Amino acid sequence: MLSNNSLQRLTITRRMQGGFDGLDYQEISFQTPSLRYLDYTNFVPDAYPVVNLESLEEAKLYLQVVEDREWFGELLEDPDRLSSNPTNLIEGIKNVKSLTLSSSSTFQTLYFFRESIPLFENLHHLTMRHSDMRVCWRFLPFLLSKTPNLKTLHIEGGLHYAQKSESLDYVCECVSEYSCLSSCAVEFMDINMWDDGAEGEMEQIKHFLGKLAHLELLKVHSLGGISDEDKLRITNHLLMLPRASPKCKVEISFR
Template sequence: MDRFSNLPDDVIYHIVSFLSAKEATCLKFVSKNFQNLVTIKRNVVFHHWESFKNFVDGLLAEPASYRIKRFSLKLVSMDFAQYKIVNDCLCNVLKRGVLDLELDINVKEDYILPSDVFTCKTVVRLKLGCGFVIDILPKNALLPALKTLILDSVRFYASDGCAFTRLLSASPVLEELVIDRLNWEHWKGSRFVSSPTLKRLTLRRKEWEPEPETWTDFESVSFDTPSLAYLKYKDVIPYGYPIVNLNSIVEARLTLPREVEYDYWLNRSADPSNLIRGLKNVEILSIKVLHTMDLLFYNFKEAVPVFENLIHLSVTSEADFCWDPLQILLEKSPNLKTLTIEGPLHYNFYEKLDLEAVCECLLGYSFLLSCPIKVLKITEFVGDIGEIVQMKHVLGKLPCLELLEVHVQARRDDKKLQIMADLLMLPRTSSKCKVKVHFS
């Protein structure tokens, strides 16, 4: 007989009240008595107020041995009269060993999350959205088990120090942070992402509001994340990045569009230099917007470091988008193995009928002679004469190329055969180069 079987029921209830749902589940397999007294609800999800209200009435009457693994509450709206019911439920759920807590409620600014949300010892994944305003964290804020934090349209104010900074400090084992529909300029306080344990960070801006008063609150963004391996960053570049610690970065996906008038942006003296330097250790770099190339790697080319570890580069392109910034990147990437052009190959778009015409950014193609890439991928290719001529120049200059992978946009069989024949007949400097064509 196991040592738990003879314990009184009230003692078992008391023991379980200290356990997470995961730990309570394990104990159910240890003792038969636990199996009879402990209830584990794996997934509790509500999308409608009436069903939620009925659940709350029963939940408050359940003993401490009633444990919940995942709790999700999604409400389109909530009025003042419902605040207490929601908060009473949350406080109760947080005492039942919950591991995954998801709150997606369209709330007004006067709603305040219960402080228990920020002192829960068991929650591993926490999602808050949409519209929560977090102003004050309790002095004893601590989320010792929290590994994933997702914030959707959440705003932080600074009545008692920066609530966002304090939340990160209260999460000592945090590994993943996702901030969706981000509007830094609506935050009051530091825009400082600081965590020694964070490994994955996703920041996605909602929209840009080019109002003069918003700029005054959007001076800088900093990253002190020495363990960060993955960064997905969609934003408008602020005045600067005072602190950038990305020493462990492996993969970065950047979407930094020019959403305000360019002259206005320049007049604001926005400076991404520290961000550019901070990416020096990146191994996989993806640039998803055309203007990101110009803004980062051409206008601030003096800040571009040598990317010793970069082996895979993916850039968005258009036929008429010059390769000046790409040239800088290639020259600074001595160990690059794979280059993916997301879009068509660049050529002299305005001189389609002149087979000898070459865009100024490509004159001589000398920057390709020292390029070490082994794989070149092009995701959009229609077989225009300008593209074929440009491909001829590129293949004639890449000495290490082993694979050209082209995704061709053609429907007619005769067009497909013609493009295939044109590509296969192009001379290649590298004798190892093979051509792989995909049709769509």
């Protein structure tokens, strides 16, 4: 158990890339009522019996669930086989104002335990950071439906659109489930494009622009080295996309 009534900042980092050599603990508890900042990277144990994070304002999570206390470096697909249970941890961060989800495995974890996602009444800033654009964002509708006061959404690492496909024009079915965007309060959005304005990327941006009724500014960063012709094509395409918010401005930058 981590127990400290006055601790305000805490960073826990377990190396993920070096392979899995077993759980450090089968259970982890946080009895830290004054904690304001948590940066937590770890394999998810069997349980978090006690989670007291009532003062938490900022959380950065990199979570990896395991099966039968084993992990072989892959994203897991079957929640029924998991030995990990982050339920109390997910519920325990409900007071945060800023939340960073730092990996595709964290996205998967939130989807597997989506029934545990609490109402994030204080959450104003959400950052999604990942390295695999093919991993489905099935968790996102469930999370956004619980963030009534979210104002800023940052997507680092590219847009998701090509699940189980190498085709850059393949659009994942999860996009059609973004109906929650229509009631989302997001005013500022910042996203990266990795594939030079591929059809799948544009389709994702179209959904965000066409459904975020309160959006005031969308910043799009193209991270690939592209020709002036492609820059013009991308710019024209983005500026022509319909917008749910009449106040929305679109800013585009190229590396």
